[in-house]
């Protein structure tokens with residue numbers, strides 16, 4: 001609950017049109033309407049022989065997902081590409097794809113394990129760092145394939161990509177990335193190979209209408225040929241993207257991903273939360289689900305407000321280690337509203353407390369409350385009022401952190 005001085009009419013609008021953050025257009029920097037990232041896979045020779053010079057002419061920076069052995073054939077060219085500001089991404093060492101491609105059958109994804117994939121991707125980063133002095137933070141799935149093994153033993157390696165990289169890009173997708181919803185580890189990649197500028201322009205115009213992020217993906221950069229993003233198309237695309245009238249932000253995948261990630265910290269997207277590497281479980285308001293008649297996620301405060309007796313917040317949590325956790329809560333409340341009872345529940349575990357004073361609705365405070373003994377496994381953690389108060393609000397809730405007790 002915030003700013004009680006807001007005129008009644010404003011409140012009325014606020015309540016009658018509960019805006020789901022997900023439905024609001026995404027805010028790109030400097031009033032841009034959309035973002036485009038150009039990306040090229042495999043470290044094809046034509047990328048540094050012809051492609052980067054053209055991009056540099058327009059001051060456009062792209063992402064190149066490299067296979068180290070291919071990159072070695074044009075080491076100087078790739079060093080120059082890095083110096084010009086292009087981004088280097090990871091495209092693995094072996095470029096393993098399904099053995100359904102006959103050429104991939106010697107070392108197919110069907111024969112991979114997650115451990116083998118992990119080792120290979122870490123080794124790819126190490127080799128690229130050695131060669132070019134930069135450590136990739138973005139990855140493109142060879143052949144766009146995200147699982148390994150076969151049949152009942154198939155495993156997705158998306159979680160591994162999510163752990164090791166800021167983003168992962170697939171291939172031959174049908175729609176641009178929705179920045180408010182997308183899984184960073186599965187950014188869609190739309191093909192530029194063999195396309196005319198008119199074909200790409202249709203996709204760009206659609207994406208601009210929806211405020212999306214268009215990650216384009218290709219291979220060779222040359223006048224013509226197989227698996228080739230044509231230079232004439234690329235020239236027109238760069239000119240169009242750089243024309244301020246078109247409202248396009250064109251930047252490498254990693255740069256846009258970092259922007260989207262930061263912006264999404266203020267968007268409410270409920271999702272399953274697991275422990276961090278230190279075992280701590282951080283339940284921020286933007287990953288929780290506000291349920292009830294009045295509760296609202298307030299992006300400007302990164303908190304849930306308008307918390308009446310009938311409202312609650314639920315988080316989906318995945319507890320890996322059963323045991324005692326210390327509860328830390330971050331909240332604000334006007335002193336005249338403080339003191340109402342609340343309860344935090346997860347399965348049979350329960351903590352009951354009273355909302356402490358913070359000074360004002362604008363002053364957030366973080367404090368350790370007590371402990372909760374949690375069972376392992378996926379479950380719901382609920383924060384809700386523990387009394388049927390009829391006036392005012394419970395609190396503004398920004399975060400609950402669960403710190404394992406050693």
Ligand SMILES: [Zn+2]
Pocket residue numbers: 041042091095142143
């Ligand atoms: Zn590839």
